[in-house]
Amino acid sequence: MMKKIRKIVEKHFKVNLASKDRKFIHVFARGCYYKICRDVEKHSYQKIADTMGKNHATVLHGIKMVKNLTETDKELKHSYQMLLNKFNYYNKIKHEMSLTELLTEYNKLLIICDEKDILIEKLNLKIEELEKAIDTIYEYD
Numbered sequence: 001m002m003k004k005i006r007k008i009v010e011k012h013f014k015v016n017l018a019s020k021d022r023k024f025i026h027v028f029a030r031g032c033y034y035k036i037c038r039d040v041e042k043h044s045y046q047k048i049a050d051t052m053g054k055n056h057a058t059v060l061h062g063i064k065m066v067k068n069l070t071e072t073d074k075e076l077k078h079s080y081q082m083l084l085n086k087f088n089y090y091n092k093i094k095h096e097m098s099l100t101e102l103l104t105e106y107n108k109l110l111i112i113c114d115e116k117d118i119l120i121e122k123l124n125l126k127i128e129e130l131e132k133a134i135d136t137i138y139e140y141d
Contacts, residue, residue, distance in 0.1 A: 001041055002037055002041070002043065002047075002048070002051050004090065005033060005036050005037055005040075005041070005087060006033060006051070008083070008086050008087050008090060009029055009032055009033045009036070009083060010029070012029075012082070012083045012086060013025055013026075013028070013029040013032075013083075015029045017029060017030055017033055017052065018052070018053075027062075027065070028065075028066065028069070028076065030052065030062055031062035031063065031065050031066035031069075032066055032080055032083055033048075033052075034048050034052075034059045034062040034063050034066070035062070035063045035066045035067070035080075036083070036084065036087055037051075038059070038063055039063075040084075040087065044056075045059045045060055046059075066080065
């Protein structure tokens with residue numbers, strides 16, 4: 001599961017967590033990874049550290065940093081919450097959704113696709129009408 005958390009974090013922040021880059025976005029992303037692994041998955045500091053080639057103190061510091069920043073900065077809090085929502089949604093789909101819930105979600109997606117297909121067909125008809133109108137205009141020239 002830690003690999004999946006890592007992929008979600010990397011995709012969310014568009015960074016490589018293995019990078020030794022010390023830019024804020026990289027540091028914050030690593031801290032978010034540590035925090036989710038610790039708070040949600042209940043992994044030990046050392047186990048989390050081992051996945052990143054760090055030590056337990058680095059993980060502890062990263063978690064505290066994210067906690068402090070998300071308490072004082074609304075944008076960072078929102079970003080972390082969006083990341084947590086992505087992780088929770090993935091977990092819900094993977095572990096908690098019943099077959100009925102999955103079918104309901106699937107049917108919602110089918111409806112959305114059908115609505116988009118109808119919209120595309122209407123747009124294609126409008127394009128044909130406009131092309132005919134253009135052809136008519138050029139016939140009189």
